[in-house]
Amino acid sequence: MEILQSSRREFVFKAAIGGFALLGARAAISQNPLPIIPNALPEAERLNASVKVVNNYSVLSDTLSKKTKVQPSEYEQLNRQAALAKDEVGSLKTNLQSIIEKAKSAGVWDNLDSLFAQQLQKVNADPAKKAHYLNWVKANGGARSVMEDAVGQLDTIPGQITNDVEMIRKKQVSFDFDFISPAYARIALWKCAVIAAVGIGATCAGCIACGVGAVVGMAVNC
Secondary structure, three states, X not given: OHHHHHHHHOOOOOOOHHHHXXXXXXXOOOOOXXXXXXXXXXXXXXXXXXXXXXXXXXXXXXXXXXXXXXXXXXXXXXXXXXXXXXXXXXXXXXXXXXXXXXXXHOOOHHHHHHHHHHHHOOOOOOHHHHHHHHHHHHHOOOHHHHHHHHHHHHOOHHHHHHHHHHHHHOOEOOOOOOOOOOOHHHHHHHHHHHHHHHHHHHHHOOOHHHHHHHHHHHHHHO
């Protein structure tokens, strides 16, 4: 669990999650198989909606984190989008928890690691990218551990967003700092953990298009 442990120590969330939501919505799928976790598609759809909001923040955060200086107007835009993103953290946690509980109630939780691997093969995506995603999940303890660990991390995210926004605030042209460490280096690990967890939950709930987006997001960013 080295990657997830690192992501607890230093906040890392950002939106390649956007790639997860937006690319998944457009991707072609071969079929719509029966869900592994029954009656959880509403939660999967809400997760997808939350991810889209977070994407607006994370794309801008990534851009500004790579800049030496930012304009005050850029910072104000980031601040607004950060507030919206933080508002979605509760929804992400609630819906991930609900999917976990439905998996347990349906009697599929204990076998979710292998069931997710089977469901992932039904996603119409590059086999090498699917293998990369599955290997990442396995390296971090399996589908169940990834989902539960992500739920545990979500409570820390609003504070970490605040810290990263403050760092970018100091990059405004009106400030005089010799060097500010780029936030994007710290964002990657958190981003991977959340993309993976949401992708597992949504795919097992029957949102195969969401699975396509998760495969792409993990391949690009993790």
